[in-house]
Amino acid sequence: MAEHLLSERMIRVGHPEWRIREDVSWTSQTGRIVALELSNAGASPVILDGSAAAIWQILNDLGSAAEPTISQEVIARFHANRKDVERPLADFLARLEAARLIELEVRFTP
Incomplete structure (x- = not known):
């Protein structure tokens, strides 16, 4: 039985995804949120x-998404370089989380 539980845990991998919190209301007009x-x-x-x-609209469109997504x-929308996007994006998502506007959710896949 312990072997079964161990193998099940080894197979299930958590994928953290950002999403807009359910207790957040927002509106958009002319490119402003x-x-x-x-x-x-x-x-x-x-x-x-x-x-x-x-970035907010991307989160809304995707529902939830991992940071690489x-x-x-x-990168696709702004024709930007990966190195120019990754660190500022991580910082921005952290600021949105600190403001309690988004949250990180872990999804498990079999």
Whole structure:
């Protein structure tokens, strides 16, 4: 039995994916996003424009996505270099997480 559990754990791999939190309301107009965490009465709206708004829209379009997938989408949309995208993207996603607008969800695949 222990061998079965061990082999099952070895096969199941978690894939962290970013997604917009369920308690966040947002709207867009003319390339600008305004997002607000609704579960915090003291939260202030966050305004995203330019590439920040594009990344938010990518997250919305994909529903949830791993960071490499988001990076690939940004590279494709902006015809950018991978090295110019990856670190700033990671920093931006961390700031959105700190603002409680997005969260990291781990999905397991068999």
